[in-house]
Amino acid sequence: xxxxxxxxxxxxxxxxxxxxxxxxxxxxxxxxxxxxxxxxxxxxxxxxxxxxxxxxxxxxxxxxxxxxxxxxxxxxxxxxxxxxxxxxxxxxxxxxxxxxxxxxxxxxxxxxxxxxxxxxxxxxxxxxxxxxxxxxxxxxxxxxxxxxxxxxxxxxxxxxxxxxxxxxxxxxxxxxxxxxxxxxxxxxxxxxxxxxxxxxxxxxxxxxxxxxxxxxxxxxxxxxxxxxxxxxxxxxxxxxxxxxxxxxxxxxxxxxxxxxxxxxxxxxxxxxxxxxxxxxxxxxxxxxxxxxxxxxxxxxxxxxxxxxxxxxxxxxxxx
Numbered sequence: 001x002x003x004x005x006x007x008x009x010x011x012x013x014x015x016x017x018x019x020x021x022x023x024x025x026x027x028x029x030x031x032x033x034x035x036x037x038x039x040x041x042x043x044x045x046x047x048x049x050x051x052x053x054x055x056x057x058x059x060x061x062x063x064x065x066x067x068x069x070x071x072x073x074x075x076x077x078x079x080x081x082x083x084x085x086x087x088x089x090x091x092x093x094x095x096x097x098x099x100x101x102x103x104x105x106x107x108x109x110x111x112x113x114x115x116x117x118x119x120x121x122x123x124x125x126x127x128x129x130x131x132x133x134x135x136x137x138x139x140x141x142x143x144x145x146x147x148x149x150x151x152x153x154x155x156x157x158x159x160x161x162x163x164x165x166x167x168x169x170x171x172x173x174x175x176x177x178x179x180x181x182x183x184x185x186x187x188x189x190x191x192x193x194x195x196x197x198x199x200x201x202x203x204x205x206x207x208x209x210x211x212x213x214x215x216x217x218x219x220x221x222x223x224x225x226x227x228x229x230x231x232x233x234x235x236x237x238x239x240x241x242x243x244x245x246x247x248x249x250x251x252x253x254x255x256x257x258x259x260x261x262x263x264x265x266x267x268x269x270x271x272x273x274x275x276x277x278x279x280x281x282x283x284x285x286x287x288x289x290x291x292x293x294x295x296x297x298x299x300x301x302x303x304x305x306x307x308x309x310x311x312x313x314x315x316x317x318x319x
Contacts, residue, residue: 033304034170036297037290043094045290048162049283050087051121052189053196054080055159058128060193062152063208064201065145072201072209074135077148079196081132084125084158091121113165124158127151159189166293172303173237173296174289180227181289187223188285190216191254195278198261198271210265213278217258220285221251232309234302237292246288253281 037044061076092098104118127150134144163185167178174181190212197209224247228235237243257277264270296302 033300034297036294037169037171039290040094041287041290041294043090045287047087047090047094048166048185048290049192049286050083050090051162052159052185052282052286053192053279054083054087054128055124055155055157056186056189056193057083057196058124058131058148058151058155059159060197060209060212061131062148062155064197064205065148067208069201069205069208070135072197072205073148074132075200076193076197077128077132077135077151079200080151080155081128084121084128088121088125113161113168117161117165120154120158120161124151124154127154156186160186166289169293170303171293171297172234172306173231173243173292176231176234176306177227180223180230184220184223184227184285184289187216187219188250188254188282191220191258191278192282194261195257195275195282198265198275198278200275203266203268203271206261206265206271210261213258213274214262216278217254220254224251232306234296234306237296237299237302238288241291241295243288243292243295246284246291250281250284250288253277253284257281 057076057080061073061080064070064073064076104115105122107115108119109115127147130147131144131151134140134147160182163182166174167181169175177184194209194213194216198206198213201209224238228238231238238247254277257274257280260270260277261274265274
């Protein structure tokens with residue numbers, strides 16, 4: 001095939017026109033080239049959001065614990081345990097049977113994001129549980145401190161591995177942004193955890209959360225733009241339809257929540273409102289990315305046209 005392509009390119013360089021006209025883009029009976037994700041949107045997009053909230057929340061809780069912000073640390077430990085529990089419930093509900101999750105722990109495969117994610121949840125969940133229980137009851141503070149540190153160390157991986165998991169699929173809107181998607185999920189998770197700290201933590205302790213929210217908003221915007229540039233024409237799925245509405249809402253909520261928190265976060269009503277905006281913005285980001293992936297898989301042009309462009313051919317007519 002490469003020899004034929006080289007011959008054709010050589011003829012075109014000498015000014016000759018191809019005898020056969022360029023084929024018009026079509027798919028077989030208009031059907032998708034790849035199978036759209038079979039995941040339920042509410043379960044898996046919710047799983048993405050809740051896992052990010054839990055993981056980033058544990059990281060912030062670790063910092064609050066070390067700096068003596070006990071009110072914020074306790075609030076984040078409890079919210080992280082709640083979030084990871086709901087996240088696991090959403091995953092099990094999508095799998096259909098709890099035993100299927102347990103079966104994934106029978107294999108340890110470092111090259112599989114699903115396998116590594118299962119083991120991460122298996123290790124992170126108990127650590128988050130012990131940290132929260134110790135903080136609420138006041139018992140076993142040393143064990144609670146060790147569990148807090150373990151959850152804080154595992155938290156960033158828990159918050160971002162779902163981005164690796166999605167990018168490892170053949171879905172164009174996810175795989176095409178495989179470099180940026182984990183960073184986008186990290187920024188979104190940080191915004192959510194900062195929002196939770198503003199909502200549930202004492203106002204006098206929320207300055208680090210306000211700073212983290214501002215950095216998360218800047219990173220979220222920059223990484224999303226970088227992902228759209230890398231995706232090329234597939235970025236249409238991030239800008240149009242349901243995904244476009246969700247991602248625009250996410251951007252407005254995240255930036256607005258971070259700005260309000262930075263300027264007036266020392267006032268309780270504003271802190272709560274900005275925190276809720278950050279949480280909603282993070283959720284919209286996860287659901288928007290999920291919707292973009294489904295849209296890109298359902299339309300065959302987002303699979304075929306970028307592949308032909310990477311091979312050096314011109315886009316087919318009608319694309």
